Amino acid sequence: MYLRRAGVRVWFPLACILVLSLCACGPVSSSTYKAEPQPSPSPAGGVPSPASQLSGVATPAHLIISAIGVNASVEPVGIQANGDLATPTQNPWENVGWYSAGPRPGEDGSSVIDGHVDRPGGSAAVFWRLDELRVGDTVVIVDSTGITRQFNVTRLAYYHPQDAPLQEIFGTSGGTYLNLITCAGEWIPSQHQTTLRLVVYTTLETAR
Amino acid sequence: MKFHRAFVLFVSQVFLGLAVASMLVSVALFTVWSHHASAESPSFVRVIHASPDIGTADVFVDGALLLSSFQFGAVTGYAAVPPGPHKVQIALVSKGINSAVLTQTLQVAPGAVYTVAATGTQSTNLALKVYVDNNRLAPNTSRLRIYQLSPDAGNLNVTTPQKSLITGIPYEIASNYLTVSPGDYHFTVTSPTSNASRSIDATLDANKITSLFAVGLVAGNPQFAVVSAQVDGVPGLPNTGSDPNPSVSPDNEQPFLPWTYGMLGMMAVLCMGGWGYLRQKAKKQS
Numbered sequence: 237m238y239l240r241r242a243g244v245r246v247w248f249p250l251a252c253i254l255v256l257s258l259c260a261c262g263p264v265s266s267s268t269y270k271a272e273p274q275p276s277p278s279p280a281g282g283v284p285s286p287a288s289q290l291s292g293v294a295t296p297a298h299l300i301i302s303a304i305g306v307n308a309s310v311e312p313v314g315i316q317a318n319g320d321l322a323t324p325t326q327n328p329w330e331n332v333g334w335y336s337a338g339p340r341p342g343e344d345g346s347s348v349i350d351g352h353v354d355r356p357g358g359s360a361a362v363f364w365r366l367d368e369l370r371v372g373d374t375v376v377i378v379d380s381t382g383i384t385r386q387f388n389v390t391r392l393a394y395y396h397p398q399d400a401p402l403q404e405i406f407g408t409s410g411g412t413y414l415n416l417i418t419c420a421g422e423w424i425p426s427q428h429q430t431t432l433r434l435v436v437y438t439t440l441e442t443a444r
Numbered sequence: 445m446k447f448h449r450a451f452v453l454f455v456s457q458v459f460l461g462l463a464v465a466s467m468l469v470s471v472a473l474f475t476v477w478s479h480h481a482s483a484e485s486p487s488f489v490r491v492i493h494a495s496p497d498i499g500t501a502d503v504f505v506d507g508a509l510l511l512s513s514f515q516f517g518a519v520t521g522y523a524a525v526p527p528g529p530h531k532v533q534i535a536l537v538s539k540g541i542n543s544a545v546l547t548q549t550l551q552v553a554p555g556a557v558y559t560v561a562a563t564g565t566q567s568t569n570l571a572l573k574v575y576v577d578n579n580r581l582a583p584n585t586s587r588l589r590i591y592q593l594s595p596d597a598g599n600l601n602v603t604t605p606q607k608s609l610i611t612g613i614p615y616e617i618a619s620n621y622l623t624v625s626p627g628d629y630h631f632t633v634t635s636p637t638s639n640a641s642r643s644i645d646a647t648l649d650a651n652k653i654t655s656l657f658a659v660g661l662v663a664g665n666p667q668f669a670v671v672s673a674q675v676d677g678v679p680g681l682p683n684t685g686s687d688p689n690p691s692v693s694p695d696n697e698q699p700f701l702p703w704t705y706g707m708l709g710m711m712a713v714l715c716m717g718g719w720g721y722l723r724q725k726a727k728k729q730s
Contacts, residue, residue, distance in 0.1 A: 315651070319583050320680035335679070337651060350682045358688035391484060395681070401485040401555030402678040403579060408486075408524055419685030430685035 293342040294379040304365035312336035329361040341377040350417040363418035387438035412440035486524035487552035494593035504533040527554035581677025586648035598637035626650040638662040644670040
């Protein structure tokens with residue numbers, strides 16, 4: 237009996253405080269918004285640019301990774317003021333960014349696509365499940381003319397951002413590669429970044 | 445009662461043990477995975493032929509022919525090679541590996557980027573000099589590095605018509621990287637001790653890395669010359685994470701609506717009332 241009464245004394249006020257806290261948190265900030273990445277629209281057609289006509293490869297339009305539920309629009313990205321690769325801006329959490337100063341996916345060399353792993357508050361972004369990919373998984377790029385290119389995962393690697401093999405990620409030639417990048421590890425508030433980066437290396441398998 | 449306490453203690457200890465074990469397993473797995481990844485990264489090596497006493501040559505790496513008919517002053521692109529020690533041999537073209545005039549073992553690290561220069565003369569010793577490169581791009585600017593590989597030129601100065609870029613680069617030394625504005629340049633490389641100079645026109649593109657190699661002999665053949673090579677700079681890795689506990693900024697703050705205050709007040713009153721009722725009931729029962 238004593239235990240039951242003690243339980244009531246302790247848990248009832250705590251439950252009230254919890255309910256009040258939950259109610260208070262909801263309307264204050266949009267940062268607690270939790271939404272899974274939404275599928276993107278189907279690939280859009282387009283006229284290849286003069287540059288793509290020369291190389292025979294058009295700019296990438298969509299990235300599809302069935303194994304982890306990714307179907308994302310691709311937007312070109314450049315570099316930031318600090319020299320780091322930029323991230324998507326049109327739809328930061330659901331789009332992926334292709335480094336447009338490098339090769340197009342399907343051209344010789346290392347093309348690179350990045351995407352956010354999470355949103356402010358910690359909910360999922362487009363590359364939330366990138367770490368679930370395994371060697372042999374398929375990564376598909378649909379270019380602006382509708383041509384589909386299939387790449388196969390060859391390796392996953394985690395790097396500290398200051399120690400990453402940048403030449404390997406951006407500058408490997410002698411093959412047709414597509415490297416996917418997102419963040420990993422723990423958040424460092426003082427640096428406003430995570431401790432690690434995940435790079436998924438893939439190699440062109442087929443084009444049709 | 446004793447049994448209840450013992451049971452709670454047992455369950456809490458089991459959970460504590462599981463938590464510690466899972467943390468240890470996670471750390472171990474991550475360490476193995478991370479180490480495995482870095483060990484697989486190749487090294488990147490380019491080669492320049494800057495030895496005046498070696499004619500057109502064949503270059504062998506670990507016994508296999510890597511470059512054939514490699515001419516004086518030629519610069520290769522960066523090639524990926526497995527990290528670790530590599531035996532490099534240079535032989536006059538078509539003479540075969542057994543006639544190598546230069547044999548040297550080079551150690552290359554995973555992920556690192558190198559320029560390897562065949563330098564020297566028979567009298568000053570033929571050698572392979574290794575330079576660690578950094579091809580990180582500087583946004584909207586161009587980076588420039590000068591390699592002094594001319595055996596008899598002494599310390600070199602590099603100028604443009606507008607200004608002096610760098611002075612006193614000793615033999616077999618590479619300068620620091622200079623950051624310059626993109627554009628067309630007329631570079632002059634001068635040897636003050638030999639009173640010799642050579643000029644070269646080069647277009648330095650944004651986000652690219654340009655190398656100027658001083659090669660050849662001031663007093664002899666092949667003659668003193670400047671060779672340029674340009675490669676794409678590489679960006680740093682992007683920041684694709686987000687703050688899991690962002691502070692509320694004025695941009696994303698949503699104001700309390702009047703009904704929110706009312707609802708919270710009602711809930712607080714209900715909670716306090718319920719708590720008081722239950723407390724009174726408990727007192728009566730005791």
